[in-house]
Amino acid sequence: MVDAYEDPGTPQTRGGWWYLWWAVARQGARPWAAGGLGTVWMVLLAVQPYMMQRAVDEGLLPGRTGVLAAWTAAMFLVGAVTAWLSILRHRTMTRLRMDASFRTSKLVVEHAVRLGAALPRRVGAGEVVTVGVGDVSAISDSLSMVGPGVASIVLYGVVAGLLVTVSAPLALVVLLGLPALAVVTGPLSRRLQGVESEYRERQSVLTARIGDLAGGLRVLGGLGGKALIADAFRADSRRLREQGYRVASVASWVQALAVGLPTLFLAVVTWIAARMAAQGSLSIGQLVAVYGYVAVLVGPVAFFVEMVYDLNRGVVAARRVVRLLRLEPEPDEGTLPAPEGPAELCDPVSGTRVAPGLLTALAAARPADATAVIDRLGRYGPTDATWGDVRVDAVPLADVRRRILVADNEADLFAGPLREAVAAG
Known part of the structure; x- marks a missing residue:
């Protein structure tokens, strides 16, 4: 088997x-x-x-x-x-x-x-x-x-x-x-x-x-x-x-x-x-x-x-x-290196900025708007967000997933690289 x-x-x-x-x-x-x-x-x-x-x-x-x-x-x-x-x-x-x-x-x-x-x-x-x-x-x-x-x-x-x-x-x-x-x-x-x-x-x-x-x-x-x-x-x-x-x-x-x-x-x-x-x-x-x-x-x-x-x-x-x-994954066209150290995440559509080392709270009139911002910052769809001086979608997806973690309120269990990413901040 x-x-x-x-x-x-x-x-x-x-x-x-x-x-x-x-x-x-x-x-x-x-x-x-x-x-x-x-x-x-x-x-x-x-x-x-x-x-x-x-x-x-x-x-x-x-x-x-x-x-x-x-x-x-x-x-x-x-x-x-x-x-x-x-x-x-x-x-x-x-x-x-x-x-x-x-x-x-x-x-x-x-x-x-x-x-x-x-x-x-x-x-x-x-x-x-x-x-x-x-x-x-x-x-x-x-x-x-x-x-x-x-x-x-x-x-x-x-x-x-x-x-x-x-x-x-x-x-x-x-x-x-x-x-x-x-x-x-x-x-x-x-x-x-x-x-x-x-x-x-x-x-x-x-x-x-x-x-x-x-x-x-x-x-x-x-x-x-x-x-x-x-x-x-x-x-x-x-x-x-x-x-x-x-x-x-x-x-x-x-x-x-x-x-x-x-x-x-x-x-x-x-x-x-x-x-x-x-x-x-x-x-x-x-x-x-x-x-x-x-x-x-x-x-x-x-x-x-x-x-x-x-x-x-x-x-x-x-x-x-x-x-x-038969379904194909979305193409990953990222070729640029990720920032060397902690870098600011910015969503130009909403103007949201997430500075490294700080707790940022996002409030929106509709919960769906806040979810859309998070999805763009975490590259869970089309995005213009930037990570330091580079666009998030210009970085290989594997590097984005290693450094940026998006979790909803039902995410209870993390293992391996995800737990290490959370610990590293």
Whole structure:
């Protein structure tokens, strides 16, 4: 998994699918290990019905106890190996998902720090919160397709090949099952992606409104605006709830198909196999094997449907992350050296002067005016302020941040260079 002090890398920001591919490719051999372990695990699941067929036809029906015991022991050993591989597969997939989650979180946090004061002016607080809380989780969940997704495709081909040796019509039914599934779920997946995107937009707007309420509740109470804001919040919440119902409606169909279609698939193939066994085309052992093969396929078929759901949610989330990562910091064109020692700060717009070594109090008719002066002196936006005999924006931003500290009344914790700057005055 990504280390807390490790470079998370340069992400692909061309789109949501590109970002998901980068999140997988960045992990080196782990996706290959997940796919390999998942494939062997699922193939061993398909081996069990074949061994059961041999045990029935060669041991149970002829009454050969030794052959039956041998095939039973072999099935036990294969089952034990399958369980062990399942543990390794699950462990590898967990690391894969957690790596993507930590890597995305680290990218978002580092980019937010890189944007600095430009972040609140270009992205709403609700959007940042929603990306950090919901989208990171959706991206990590979508990577579940790496291991079981590859394994399911391989298993589908293996089972189809095994069924060819039993009955060509049954193999044809199995091979046509997956395309039929894609035809049924395709329109739903596109619709799900659309309603999920709209839901995310409304969710970020509502989260931003909650942040605004928390920050300005006392002011609203003093101005008598609480009722107006509360009505607007209720309206936004109602719209978000209605959009959530639309998402849930589409998602419920996807989930229902994930359970219903595999069951229908199993019933159709079992019915065909039972008819063939009644006509003498299949032996009892082959009938048992066919049922086992199709029962094993229920998992991959259900996973295909669920994979569509997770991938659509992951792509929507990745697009939101990519949109944030595409934002560029404001250019730093400062090239002049900072003053050697303490120097006066001057804001020509308001006439404010802050002399070094003295406590200066700034009073304004409107608090926003005082905030604007502080932002100009601290270079948190366009400014004509001077620092000694040099403009503040002519000094590299890193030097400005080391020497000039702007903190609001909610700044409680300082660390490292900030604490040293406060101590140095």
